[in-house]
Amino acid sequence: MSINTMDSLQQLLIFALAASGLGIVSSSKIRKALNWWTIHAVFLSALILIEALHSKEWETFLVVIVSLGIKAIFIPWLLGNVIKNSHTQWVGELFLTRVSSLVAAGVLTLLAYLITQPLMSLIEPTMRNGLAIAFSLLFYGLLLMIIRKVALVQVLGILLIDNGIFLAGFLLTQGMPILIELGIFFDVLIAALILGVLAKRMIRDYDSLNVDHMNSLKG
Amino acid sequence: MFIAIAFFAAIVMLFTRRNSILKSLNCLALITVGLTAFYLVYQVFTAGPVSSFQGLLYWDALSAFMLSVIVFISGYVILFSFHYMEADIEEGKVSRQRLKWYYFYIWLFIGTMLLVVSTPNLGILWVGIEGTTLATTLLVGFYRQKQSVEAAWxxxxLCTVGISFALLGTLLLYAASGQIHGYSLATLDWRVLDSLAKNLDSGLLKLAFLFALVGYGTKIGLVPMHPWLPDAHSQAPSPVSAMLSGVLLNCAMYAVVRWHILIRQSVLGPEFSGQFLVAFGIISLGVMVAFILLQKDVKRLLAYSSVEHMGILALGFGLNNAVAVWGATLHLLLHALTKANLFVVTGRIVQKTGTRQILKIRGVISLWPYTGLLLLLGLLAITGTPPFGTFRSKLGILIGVFQSGRAVLGFLMVLFLTVIFAGFLYHFSSMLFGKPSERINGGENIKTLWLAIPVLIVLAVGFFVPEFLDNALLQVVHVVMGGVGNAEPIARLFAVPTGF
Structure with a gap:
């Protein structure tokens, strides 16, 4: 592949990341949101793979493998398992329904373009979209935390935030040092495991994944 | 070294179910971790910073100070856990099979905290702090009740979302420093960053610090990022609450202080990061007044008081004044001791009375005189009543506030502290002296008094600061005020007496 094709492919993947992020925001079934997440994680790994082929550094290949293994295979499997145990498929729309949450996400994307303006000096102009989309993903994650009250969707929100930061790091600095990168992946892995355990206990104790039921601690 | 021991100890705990073996394993692990850590701390304070594993681990005065706080409190809490968990098992709150998991998580928790204070790398620091969150989540939800799931969730x-902002901050810092020094692991090392500080892009640096402060601030529980804290600290088993309030908050504070030290060295100057710390500090202190006065649950009361004290610490470290930093450092130690002690004592009381409601706990002093005495000492220590050491440390911070000419801030701080004192006195006097319920059997063993060790240390520091402690504090102040490479000795700018 020539450098040029790789660049355009990366651009395409970056927009695919944004699209699958929007897919999660607009899903009305948990199962669907999780499928979108899997696609999202695969796109992310593909993006790093291209960079790895380009730079031919073993560290980058390692990141591809770890990212694919944890984000695209393990987490979907784990969360899918929890979904099977729960009775509902509803994502728990709190303030915004499907359409209006897409509009909100659109506004957040514009905002992301606005706030990444000062960072432009740090990267190549071709990556302009990438950085803005990294911040949009972060915002989509935060949005999900606010407008959805089913525990698993909030987990996806956290994971989206993490992906956004990961993407920003990837574009700004070609990724964090490998030791730290692996540390972060390890933390994500353990966090997903613990959240899975807690979600199962939630189903057992409250018979639901709706976080609104958990309101006894106040004051 | 001790980090490896702690993680190793965690795994070994899983291999046994026998209570007696668990106890001896814990003691063994505590002794080895204690001795190795003590040796290291001694080296740092007498011979200067120590580094090992090709600089992957590094301890200066500040890290060594934190290290000793962590090890001491962990030891105290684990020794108390023996008795506490035994009682919980007898009551049927926890099954015996799960006891080993308790110690497993506790040692993981200790290991991650040791990692946090042993790395010179801001990236690994982040990984470690997130690690402490993960290690403690299942401890917070250790009791299998609805509320503990809620608190753990x-x-x-909240902590993961909050702390991802700190990751973003770290990333921006990395982007800024990588431009100059190249993108490698060493670029996030604060020994390197310190020399780069003057050349870093100020806009990026500002953004990075704000993200880091919000991120780690969530973990410290600074207002308005605090709502998770009282839930988690009140639902966890009491020994765990003691660790969370006593040392974990300090670890997060340590992360912020490390960032603060770096920003102080940069073109932004000492005031930029300090002003945010002071603002968050005084707001946390002020908001907690209301929460403490109106509190009905004794463990939540203590949790809110931790937020208050973290506010005081943020304020002290934020001021560009050696006396204030001296006071804040001493206060960090004394608060850890006092709060661990108080959580342990209230843990005992809650276990005996079966309630956390302040109004339902009555006449502790007449039912259990030794526990009552401990509670009384704890009350006086936490509110900074003279002659306890907390009075000295808070006074140090106050002197710093006035020396830097912020009279209004000083008045506000005194006002808030006074009202909080009144609130504590009101809540605790009703628990201590009221008429006890007749259904509860009193009486206890004099051995309980060993639990008073931390609070007695706090009391002793109030009378005189021993030479080695004073020396250590000065070295820490030096690190905070002067950065890493700067070796100019600071003269004793302040006249805080070390004796009568």
Whole structure:
């Protein structure tokens, strides 16, 4: 592949990341949101793979493998398992329904373009979209935390935030040092495991994944 | 070294179910971790910073100070856990099979905290702090009740989201420093960053610090990022609450102080990061007044008081004044001791009375005189009543506030502290002296008094600061005020007496 094709492919993947992020925001079934997440994680790994082929550094290949293994295979499997145990498929729309949450996400994307303006000096102009989309993903994650009250969707929100930061790091600095990168992946892995355990206990104790039921601690 | 021991100890705990073996394993692990850590701390304070594993681990005065706080409190809490968990098992709150998991998580927790204070790398620091969140989540939810699931969920969600902002901050810092020094692991090392500080892009640096402060601030529980804290600290088993309030908050504070030290060295100057710390500090202190006065649950009361004290610490470290930093450092130690002690004592009381409601706990002093005495000492220590050491440390911070000419801030701080004192006195006097319920059997063993060790240390520091402690504090102040490479000795700018 020539450098040029790789660049355009990366651009395409970056927009695919944004699209699958929007897919999660607009899903009305948990199962669907999780499928979108899997696609999202695969796109992310593909993006790093291209960079790895380009730079031919073993560290980058390692990141591809770890990212694919944890984000695209393990987490979907784990969360899918929890979904099977729960009775509902509803994502728990709190303030915004499907359409209006897409509009909100659109506004957040514009905002992301606005706030990444000062960072432009740090990267190549071709990556302009990438950085803005990294911040949009972060915002989509935060949005999900606010407008959805089913525990698993909030987990996806956290994971989206993490992906956004990961993407920003990837574009700004070609990724964090490998030791730290692996540390972060390890933390994500353990966090997903613990959240899975807690979600199962939630189903057992409250018979639901709706976080609104958990309101006894106040004051 | 001791980090490896702690993680190793965690795994070994899983291999046994016998209570007696668990106890001896814990003691063994504590002794080895204690001795190795003590040796290291001694080296750092007498011979200067120590580094090992090709500079992957590094301890200066500040890290060594934190290290000793962590090891001491952990030891105290684990020794108390023996008795506490035994009682919980007898009551049927916890099954015996799960005891080993308790110690497993506790040692993981200790290991991650040791990692946090042993790395010179801001990236690994982040990994470690997130690690402490993960290690403690299942401890917070250790009791299998609805409320503990709720608290654990809130804890992990809010802290993870919050702390990802700190990751973003670290990333921006990395982007800024990588431009100059190249992108490698060493670029996030604060020994390197310190020499680069003057050349870093100020806009990026500002953004990075704000993200880091909000991120780690969530973990410290600074207002308005605090709502998870009282839930998590009140639902966890009491020994765990003691660790969370006594040392974990300090670890997060340590992360912020490391960032603060770096920003102080940069073109932004000492005031930029300090002003945010002071603002968050005084707001946390002020908001907690209301929460403490109106509190009905004794463990939540203590949790809110931790937020208050973290506010005081943020304020002290934020001021560009050696006396204030001296006071804040001493206060960090004394608060850890006092709060661990108080959580342990209230843990005993809650276990005996079966309630956390302040109004339902009555006449502790007549039912259990030794526990009552401990509670009384704890009350006086936490509110900074003279002659306890907390009075000295808070006074140090106050002197710093006035020396830097911020009279209004000083008045506000005194006002808030006074009202909080009144609130504590009101809540605790009703628990201590009221008429006891007749259904509860009193009486206890004099051995309980060993639990008073931390609070007695706090009391002793109030009378005189021993030479080695004073020396250590000065070295820490030096690190905070002067950065890493700067070796100019600071003269004793302040006249805080070390004796009568």
């Amino acid at each position: 809130k804890y992990i969600i």
